[in-house]
Amino acid sequence: xxxxxxxxxxxxxxxxxxxxxxxxxxxxxxxxxxxxxxxxxxxxxxxxxxxxxxxxxxxxxxxxxxxxxxxxxxxxxxxxxxxxxxxxxxxxxxxxxxxxxxxxxxxxxxxxxxxxxxxxxxxxxxxxxxxxxxxxxxxxxxxxxxxxxxxxxxxxxxxxxxxxxxxxxxxxxxxxxxxxxxxxxxxxxxxxxxxxxxxxxxxxxxxxxxxxxxxxxxxxxxxxxxxxxxxxxxxxxxxxxxxxxxxxxxxxxxxxxxxxxxxxxxxxxxxxxxxxxxxxxxxx
Numbered sequence: 036x037x038x039x040x041x042x043x044x045x046x047x048x049x050x051x052x053x054x055x056x057x058x059x060x061x062x063x064x065x066x067x068x069x070x071x072x073x074x075x076x077x078x079x080x081x082x083x084x085x086x087x088x089x090x091x092x093x094x095x096x097x098x099x100x101x102x103x104x105x106x107x108x109x110x111x112x113x114x115x116x117x118x119x120x121x122x123x124x125x126x127x128x129x130x131x132x133x134x135x136x137x138x139x140x141x142x143x144x145x146x147x148x149x150x151x152x153x154x155x156x157x158x159x160x161x162x163x164x165x166x167x168x169x170x171x172x173x174x175x176x177x178x179x180x181x182x183x184x185x186x187x188x189x190x191x192x193x194x195x196x197x198x199x200x201x202x203x204x205x206x207x208x209x210x211x212x213x214x215x216x217x218x219x220x221x222x223x224x225x226x227x228x229x230x231x232x233x234x235x236x237x238x239x240x241x242x243x244x245x246x247x248x249x250x251x252x253x254x255x256x257x258x259x260x261x262x263x264x265x266x267x268x269x270x271x272x273x274x275x276x277x278x279x280x281x282x283x284x285x286x287x288x289x290x291x292x293x294x295x296x297x298x299x300x301x302x303x304x305x306x307x308x309x310x311x312x313x314x315x316x317x318x319x
Contacts (some may be wrong), residue, residue, distance in 0.1 A: 039043065064253050064274055066179070067218050067304065069100065071188045072170040079132045079158040080143065080150070094133040097188070101180040102138045102197075103168055110138060112148055116197045118155055134158070139165040183209060183217075192217035195197040216304055220250030220277070224310060231287070231316035234295060244312050246301075247280045254293060257302045259283065265290055266297050266314070 044100040100117065102110045114136065121134065132286055135166055136159045138146065141166070143161045150159065178199075183192040183206055194217070196203035208214045225245040232238055248254040253274035261268060269284040 040309055044160065053143075055069075056252060061108070064218060064244065064255065065191045066174075066288040067216050068255070068257060069190050070202055071166075071182065071184060071190065072154075073099075073188055074160075074162065074170065075167045077137075077166065080147075081127045081156075081158060086276070095186065096133050096191070097133045097184040097186075098139065099135045099182045099184060101167060101173055102136070102140075103165065103173070103177075103180065104139075104165060105177065107140070107142070107145055108139075111146070113197070114155060115153070118153070118157075118286050120197050120203075121157070128156070128210065135160065137167050139148055139163070139168060150210075151231050159167045160237050189287055191215070203258075214294050215306060215308065218255070218304055219306055220248055220252045222254060222303070222305055223247045223249045224312070227311065228313045231295070231314065232290050234316050234318045236289055237252055239286055242285045242287060242314055245280055246275075246283065246310070248277050249277045251277055252279075253277065255304045257304075260300045261285075262298050262300065265298065268299060270301075283312070285312075288316060294318075 100113075102113070105113070107272070112316055117134075117136070120126070136155045136157060138159060139162050140195070141161075141163045146159070146161075149155075160167075178195060180195050181193070181195040182190050185191055191209055192202070192205050194202035194205070196206050202217075205214070205217045215289045223246070224249070227244070229242050230242065231240060231242070246254070250301075253276055255274050256272070259268040259270060265285040265288050269286065271281055275281045283299075283301065285299055287297070289296075295314070295318050297314045299314070301310040302308060302310065303310065
């Protein structure tokens with residue numbers, strides 16, 4: 036069977052695109068939930084005194100843009116686009132978001148007139164020694180130098196909304212409460228209540244819950260919390276691919292006779308934030 040050169044090139048491009056998508060998802064998964072370390076010793080530059088109104092610690096969200104290796108002209112062009120986007124969304128975002136722009140440059144004077152003339156009324160931080168970059172080890176790709184953070188500086192989404200409409204849509208979905216993070220997925224539990232009919236005091240039993248990732252993004256289990264020291268959860272800590280299944284083992288060792296009822300909360304990247312599992316039975 037003959038395969039044309041064009042077909043080979045097409046297959047190669049498809050394979051590269053698939054690999055690129057996987058790498059992109061991997062980049063996103065790696066950063067969601069991380070807490071950024073924000074330097075506290077860098078003073079903010081304000082073009083006017085009106086800018087002080089934008090610095091509000093009670094904001095629900097923070098958008099942080101890191102400009103590391105870009106040229107001065109590229110940074111200025113990007114900030115113009117940001118100013119335009121903020122004005123477009125001003126009514127819907129008012130009182131919800133704090134914007135912060137970090138520029139790794141020793142030439143603050145080259146930007147001062149640009150900000151003043153353009154009435155850029157948002158806090159800008161001139162990080163001359165790139166402290167924020169060294170503290171957080173940001174990805175090399177500039178595409179991943181924009182972060183949507185919660186009040187604790189934990190990453191909810193990564194990507195620049197001024198260049199990618201899908202990222203902008205993700206940000207808006209988070210702002211409106213439709214999703215909690217940019218990689219929210221869905222999960223199906225085969226049985227969220229397991230009953231043990233005959234347990235004995237101080238005798239260990241093993242219960243297995245099976246979870247299937249029915250969403251698009253990998254399932255990331257952040258933590259599993261139990262309400263008793265007699266139950267110990269065991270699970271895989273690496274992300275679960277879309278369509279795959281995983282087991283959560285729970286070791287149970289009752290210390291008293293009578294009715295037994297325990298809950299297991301699996302905190303993960305789903306809309307409700309956690310899955311609740313139950314174990315019940317009778318201890319003899």
